[in-house]
Amino acid sequence: xxxxxxxxxxxxxxxxxxxxxxxxxxxxxxxxxxxxxxxxxxxxxxxxxxxxxxxxxxxxxxxxxxxxxxxxxxxxxxxxx
Numbered sequence: 001x002x003x004x005x006x007x008x009x010x011x012x013x014x015x016x017x018x019x020x021x022x023x024x025x026x027x028x029x030x031x032x033x034x035x036x037x038x039x040x041x042x043x044x045x046x047x048x049x050x051x052x053x054x055x056x057x058x059x060x061x062x063x064x065x066x067x068x069x070x071x072x073x074x075x076x077x078x079x080x081x
Contacts, residue, residue, distance in 0.1 A: 028078035037076045044069040 001009070001022060012017050048065045051057040 034076060034080050037073060041069050041073045 006022065009022055010019070044065060045057065048062045052059065052062045
């Protein structure tokens with residue numbers, strides 16, 4: 001951030017003991033995004049296992065879904081760090 005942006009963020013933010021730094025807000029947003037993607041990943045795993053267990057999907061389809069979901073999880077994990 002430029003010094004002008006940092007000053008504007010500080011002016012809009014509370015000053016004093018409860019003030020948030022821009023890095024803190026970034027960490028909060030990154031954590032929320034990664035948490036949402038992790039929840040989505042668990043949902044994909046659950047639904048794939050359920051479909052495989054009921055015979056609506058074979059092992060190769062389930063593996064493909066797992067591979068794609070893992071790729072998205074790793075990509076988002078790399079982007080937020």
